[in-house]
Amino acid sequence: MRKAPSDFTAFWSLALTALLFLLIAFPEHAFASSTGSGLQWETPLQKLRDSITGPVAYAVSLMGIVVTGAILVFGGEINEFVRRVIMLVLVVSLMVFATDLLSTLFSAGAVI
Incomplete structure (x- = not known):
């Protein structure tokens, strides 16, 4: 003879069924999909790189x-x-200067 399901089991079965229905009905919320650019820290890092x-x-x-x-x-x-601090400032300045100098000199492609 089978045992009757308890109210607790019936509640969780109903809750799981409702959750499954919501996941199927609204997948954009389930997967948190958006048309954004990516992760939340990419925009501040891009601004820092640009500056x-x-x-x-x-x-x-x-x-x-x-x-x-x-x-x-x-x-x-x-x-x-x-x-040593002065040398560190000099090296960092040279690295930033070299990055900008190289991008200025070699950024253009072939001109046809």
């Missing part, structure tokens, strides 16, 4: 190269920590 590779970054890196070079040449006696 450190634009014309402002080019000018700041050029000034950084000139200022750190002048400090290293005319600075007199500098302790080791300050010298």
